[in-house]
Amino acid sequence: MAEVVRRWAVRLADTDGVGLSADALADVLQGVARDVLAKVDAGREAAIRRFSALYSAAPMGIALADPSGEIVEVNAALGTFLGQKPEDLRGRHIADLGFSRRDGERLRAGLEELEETDVEHYRERVRLAHADDAGTWADITLASLPGDRSGSAYPVLMVLDANEVHSLQETLRHQSVHDALTGLSNGSRFNTMLEAALSPSARDQIALVYLDIDGFKVINDGLGAGVGDQVLRGIARKLKDVFASPDTIVARLSGDGFAILLRGKLNPSDVITLVERALEELGEPIYLGDHGIGVSASAGIVVRDVTEGGPEDLQRAAEIALHRAKEAGKAQWMLFDPELDARDRARYRLGAEIAGALENGEFSLIYQPTVRLADHGRLAAVNAALRWHHPELGELDSAEFYPLADTTGMTIPLGKWLLARSLAAAARWRERYGEAAPEVCVRLPRRLAIEPDLVRLVKDQLDTYRLPAHALRLCTDSASLLDPRGEVLESLSVLSDLGAKLVLTVSGSADLELIPAHGLKVQHAVLTGPAVDAVADSEDEAAARHLDQLITRARELQLRIGAEGVVDARHAERLRAHGVLAARGPFVATSATDDEVDELIERHRGQR
Template sequence: MARQWAARLADTDGVSLPPEELERILFDLARDAVAEIEWLRDAAISRFATLYGTAPVGIAMADRDGTIVEVNKHLAQFLGQKPDRLAGRRLTELGFADRDRAKLAGGLEELAETDLEEFTDRVQLAHADDAGVWAEIVLTLMPGDRPGTRFPVLVAADANEVHTLQEALRHQSIHDSLTGLSNASRFHTLLENALSPFATGQVALVYLDLDGFKVINDGLGAGVGDQVLRGVARKLKESFTEHDALVARLSGDGFAVLLCGELTAAQVITLVERALEDLVEPIYIGEHGVGVSASAGIVVRDVGEGSVEDIQRAAEIALHRAKEAGKAQWMLFDPELDARDRARYRLGAEIAGALENGQFELIYQPTVKLAKPDEIAAVNAGLRWHHPRFGDLSADEFYPLADTTGMTIPLGKWLLTESLRATARWRDRYGDAAPDVCIRLPNRLAIEPDLVAMVKEELDRNELPAKALRVCTDSSSILDPRGEVLDSLTVLSDLGAKLVLTVQGSSDLELIPRHELSVQHVILSGPVVDALADDEPDVAARHLDHLVERARELKLRIGAEGVRNSGQADRLRRHGVIAARGAFVAETATGDEVDELIEQHTKET
């Protein structure tokens, strides 16, 4: 426009314009400029009105004080209101809760006091039905119609679906999908918070583990098992409602409870006992009324005592002891007992190195013929550990630890290998005077799939007949419901090894015909032998006679263990026991001492 009018003013053909003509030209210029400006303004207003009215987001315009002047139809629809009902309210009043109104007020304050161009956040806006709707909001200042004036504007976009999705993902990340309880990750985080340097009072950690849950899964199916877990979760939530209780599922059938505040061990124990009682009540799933029991480990301590790892370890140990105590039990962590257990577990961890470094030795319990007490019929082979710090340790002190650390099979293999090697040496040296060797196999070794091949290999290596080996077991192994020990013993018997059964009464003895066991020797043990230690009570004598008579009917050779003195040995012999071992001969003997006993017998004969 400026170029256009400049050209007209310059194009005078060398003629000076009179003032009236120049005035007319300038008026035309002003009129055209105003028309152009009005057209641009009207176009801008039209564009803004179109965008304002049709925008897929809500818009609220306010005066300088933050009072709403106008809202578009989308915001009115989003909030379930008529536009005129929103006009006149303050922008901050659009917030649903106090925290939302505070966010809006804070945003307006930042815009007014700083160079910030816009303020964004996610808030809940108030809907007409007294509910909150989530919105992504933008607050900004729009220039006014006079220089230097700016007015607040709120733009709101629907964020309900996004928020719902994010909340669902957040919930899934911190909750167990099956039970809805907190998961292990969230539980660990909250446990860390409970033990932070700023926390006060006491904290209690309870670990619970269902007893025999595998039976439910295997017997009724995983679907029923899942429903049982949901039922257990519900019961635990109902049982633990005090002391800011947090219940979580940590593993398949493992749960945990965190309690905080002013606590005593007695209070926590009461809650745990109530929960264990509630769990026993059947959970009905279709036609199945499923009852479960649980074991619980409990730790109660001041928040400043130990780390997260310490309290978790203590709860695990207490839970382990509860299961060892017979299941369906609770156990409170005992620091003194824990100190002793640490020493035991440290001992268990040393077994592998001790075996490699030659710290184990074969020891024997000689079994002698009672008619010829100087003649060894067999030797029971066992292990002794020469520990560099604790001295000589018996099998009872380290075999349970070997089970825990997985060293039972290596120890059992070493016992089998070395005892058969010693037996071969005695046979080469003493011929028929050499005793058989009797080995009590640990259950873990007895069910080893390679056991029979291992025994045959050692017998062949030492050129021994299978009958030189006696394998000893007891009623608990035979009654193992899986039957694996019994299967192994049967195969060893077929190989030619002699089976020996330790019995304490008639019921043990009757296992032989019931299971058609190829047992050749029985060893009387426990009260039936102890009763004849000092005298010969009538009841004990009749009981012993009954056992001996039944054993003879089954064509079994009868021995006894735990015989203390020669008088007891003589009484047993008169009632038909043909061999015995115990303190009246020797509690234990080394290989060299067994050599001396054999040599003594061969010289006398």
């Protein structure tokens, strides 16, 4: 300082207008310098006192370190937060405050980032080591304080308690990926884990099990939803106990639907063993008060290499396997069969094409003639049916596509089309042949038989073609009559009152007894199945006796008796001898087109 003052004093003394000597000027400048330094020192001391007071009283934990990261000073708040005395923390490296190696690496990475980049601070949530050997969650900030030399910096660590925030966030995260009732993974987490299990880097095998509780609605409706919830929690515990492997995830996907995802080196037999054990455990009663409640479950199983398809393929396969298990009688498992699935896909594709095929004119009518056995084979009626002229598969009979139409909701449109075209043909024959025209018999598909608007549909078509109701025969069976989904009996009764003739196919005495039991106005009974087949080749005594019993009962009910499935003339003659009046089958024609029906009518025209 003295040298600097002396240099400036000499320079000023040599300046025009200055009357003081260099020594005198030096004394003046030294006085000024002392005053300035005194004020600077006083300001610095005040700043240090303010910083110390703030540092000591701050509720935030603070640690000051030297350039290497070694702690030189710790405030009381940090000591309290970590359960240690501040002096015990001095001399430790900031990174050593981490609870785990990973936490320490994060702290060290933050120090390196401050040193090597221009960032002003580094923030992270880490666990710091507490005196009780537990980790405590903290939101930390690392920053740099300028040093006393140019370019030097001192790290400072600032710590905020994040335990409550972290706990709340973890709770919310858990709730977002777990089912609130059972504590199992929910559908969202399950889908995420499934996608991860099928990532390109995945190896070995994966198994997916879909499991549904059979008839769970009975528990809810019979014992109440509260009991149902307790049962679901019990089911979840059992599933977790059975599928306890670390590589296994158990999830609740819906009300009573569960899924299990297994990963690793798997084979179908091991997975099936676990599923069978789970089904057995679920069957053991869960005791809730006075109720010992056991459940059965159906399961669909898929086991494959992780490279064989994505999540959607796996889930679809499990759903199909589960559906087959339920169709097979429930309370069992079913393993996905790729070959069966390929056949089903072809069938489902066929079902999906029905609507377009109907619109594009791919359907036509085909008839099965019914002849009078005692009247030289004169045509009595024609049974109308649908035939599909598929562009790839050729001609398909109704038995090949009606079940699919039920699935896709196309039975009603097909039935309407069948009814309209049949009655149009009947009107044409009546106009051309008069009384020689045969009656048209329409076999009602079950879905059409239970249709609430059946009466209106039939009457509208009769009116459209100006046909009397007695020109139409409506054929149904016992399964349709007893179907609980529709008021078939009432509809048929109204149609009978309008004049339509009702035909019931009969395979046994129970079918006949439906007529008096429900007061049905049936005019015709068509024998089918074993009662007819048993006398095809010979006159078996027991079969003949059964046939006679059916015919006797039918006569008592004042029914006209026919038969279907008659194979040849001798078969027809045996049936005629027992009292069958009319028949259809290969002995006449397996099927006939419109033109062939015209030929049959012409052949016997005038014999009436």
